[in-house]
Amino acid sequence: MGWCHVGWSQVGRGSSNESSGVLNYFTWNQKSNEWFLMFSLQKDLCDAYSRCGPNGICNGNQVPICHCPTGFVPKVTEEWYSMDWSSGCVPRKPLNCSTNEGFMRFPNLKLPDNSYAMQSITTNQENCADACLRNCSCVAYATTELIDCVMWFGDLLDVSEFNDGGDELYVRMAASELESSAMDKVTLIIFWASTILAVLLLVLVALCVLWKRKSGRKIGQSVEDACHDDKPGLEDLELPLFDRSTIAAATNDFAFANKVGEGGFGPVYKGKLSTGQEIAVKVLSKDSGQGLKEFKNEVILIAKLQHRNLVRLLGCYIHAEEQMLVYEYMSKRSLxxxxxxxxxxxxxxxxxxxxxxxxxxxxxxxxxxxxxxxxxxxxxxxxxxxxxxxxxxxxxxxxxxxxxxxxxxxxxxxxxxxxxxxxxxxxxxxxxxxxxxxxxxxxxxxxxxxxxxxxxxxxxxxxxxxxxxxxxxxxxxxxxxxxxxxxxxxxxxxxxxxxxxxxxxxxxxxxxxxxxxxxxxxxxxxxxxxxxxxxxxxxxxxxxxxxxxxxxxxxxxxxxxxxxxxxx
Missing domain, CATH: 1.10.510.10 (Transferase(Phosphotransferase) domain 1)
Incomplete structure (x- = not known):
């Protein structure tokens, strides 16, 4: 059996002050003939490293965002009631390296930090489970497309849960926990089956009412269209809108000496704001193959994305047919x-x-x-x-x-x-x-x-x-x-x-x-x-x-x- 250290990049998990947009839309000011871009942004609370402590699982789509996996309980219950999850979770029944232990499957996860992970060259998942059981220090294992077997030792840190995608993690537990979980699943299936039937009946009644009134959204509306709808009730935050005079002053009135490149969108100029911050201004050219649709698409998507390997959008300028995007300046330019x-x-x-x-x-x-x-x-x-x-x-x-x-x-x-x-x-x-x-x-x-x-x-x-x-x-x-x-x-x-x-x-x-x-x-x-x-x-x-x-x-x-x- 061969071993090597495995390194995962904690991709998509930045600092807690990073955010990603969840809604945006353009509005037209009839008095000034200007487009204004509005955004609703939502913090991604799972960005902080090990937000839910050892063995805790973070899910930004749930309230509260932290929970203990099946078979685990909060280490300090009082702290969890006060939304302090730093102490994490501990097994409800501690492992004693007996033969009466097995594994529980947890899907759709970002796998734990690899600090205590090791790769094993095995032939299949069953062999990986056996290898983990033979090692009293092994607490979990996973198999991926690339690596047959990865095992973890010690606490499971920085685990997040997705609605879909992600990987499967198999956590070691006492046999009694596995049996209890199986009974809980049967009860849960009965409960959800009953709930779904009730919901379906309500949905059918609602559809009949909507059909008769000939109102409401069309069934099958695309996700892309829905993202451009106005969503009242959310806190609206504006993407910074720059004045043309500010951009012109920063770029020395778009001087040729400040032009640093040109692409399918149009020319790009280097500039410096009065605060001393360097910026890159992308100007939509009238002769460009791209138009307002591509301009809006870029603004909408970049405003929703925050990652150290994605360029950061600082703001924009939109007036009639003149459109500009203002980015952080990359001093080394393009690759x-x-x-x-x-x-x-x-x-x-x-x-x-x-x-x-x-x-x-x-x-x-x-x-x-x-x-x-x-x-x-x-x-x-x-x-x-x-x-x-x-x-x-x-x-x-x-x-x-x-x-x-x-x-x-x-x-x-x-x-x-x-x-x-x-x-x-x-x-x-x-x-x-x-x-x-x-x-x-x-x-x-x-x-x-x-x-x-x-x-x-x-x-x-x-x-x-x-x-x-x-x-x-x-x-x-x-x-x-x-x-x-x-x-x-x-x-x-x-x-x-x-x-x-x-x-x-x-x-x-x-x-x-x-x-x-x-x-x-x-x-x-x-x-x-x-x-x-x-x-x-x-x-x-x-x-x-x-x-x-x-x-x-x-x-x-x-x-x-x-x-x-x-x-x-």
């Missing part, structure tokens, strides 16, 4: 200026590149699973990754992002938009997108960071494949470390870490979405020192350059950052 430049690329040694890769993966995992919303970015690329003064990466540009609700995992569109070279095959050809579409884009970006070469513009004298095809050839020839490594990096590199990144990148760009890992698995792969990774299959777009160029001429709408397959 593409470094990895594709021979001089700047030399300043990014391997450790810095690896840290950037991990940061992007954590930000994407937050979008896909750990935020209140499930967000598909749809335009992840090197120019949309911004770097702060410490070279920490932040995902930006949410104009094309889509929000999923409930149990939705994929969608289809007739308006395919994104950047050629990063789009997954199923999205570019059929308009089908999901979290696996972002995983594909991440894989392309990862191989670009390692190699220092653009997927779209890659050239090799021996063949006509793009970067993905070239990487696949080199991987099969066991020469990846020799030819994929960016020649601009002069310092010593971690060979095994580079090969792991190349393998993870190839796993992410596999042709079939079902074969690609989730971002939670990607983060685990990157964090574990010597993970057992599956062999990648043939990547998407593994074809001759001539065929790809024909596709590109058909798909491309412009040469900036947005590619459209249909007229906009």
């Amino acid at each position: 593409d200026l470094y990895i594709f430049d021979s001089q700047e690329g030399a300043s990014l040694d391997w450790q810095k590149r690896f840290n950037i890769v991990v940061g992007i993966a954590r930000g994407l995992l937050y979008l896909h699973r750990d935020s209140r919303l499930r967000i598909i970015h749809r335009d992840l690329k090197a120019s949309n990754i911004l770097l702060d003064s410490d070279l920490n990466p932040k995902i930006s540009d949410f104009g094309l992002a889509r929000m999923f609700g409930g149990d939705q995992t994929e969608a289809k569109t007739c308006r395919v938009m994104g950047t050629y070279g990063y789009m997954s095959p199923e999205y570019a050809i059929d308009g089908q997108f999901s979290v696996k579409s972002d995983v594909f884009s991440f894989g392309v970006l990862l191989l670009e960071i390692v190699s220092g070469k653009r997927n779209r513009e890659f050239y090799h004298p021996d063949h006509d494949f793009n970067l993905l095809g070239h990487a696949w050839i080199l991987w099969n020839d066991e020469r990846a470390i020799e030819l994929l490594m960016d020649p601009f990096m002069e310092n010593l590199i971690n060979t095994s870490e580079v090969l792991k990144c190349i393998q993870v990148g190839l796993l992410c760009v596999q042709q079939c979405p079902e074969d690609r890992p989730t971002m939670s698995s990607v983060v685990l792969m990157l964090d574990c020192e010597n993970p057992l990774l599956p062999q990648p299959r043939k990547p998407g777009y593994y074809t001759d350059r001539c065929l790809l160029s024909n596709m590109e001429s058909y798909f491309s709408g412009n040469d900036l950052s947005i590619t459209t397959l249909m007229g906009r």
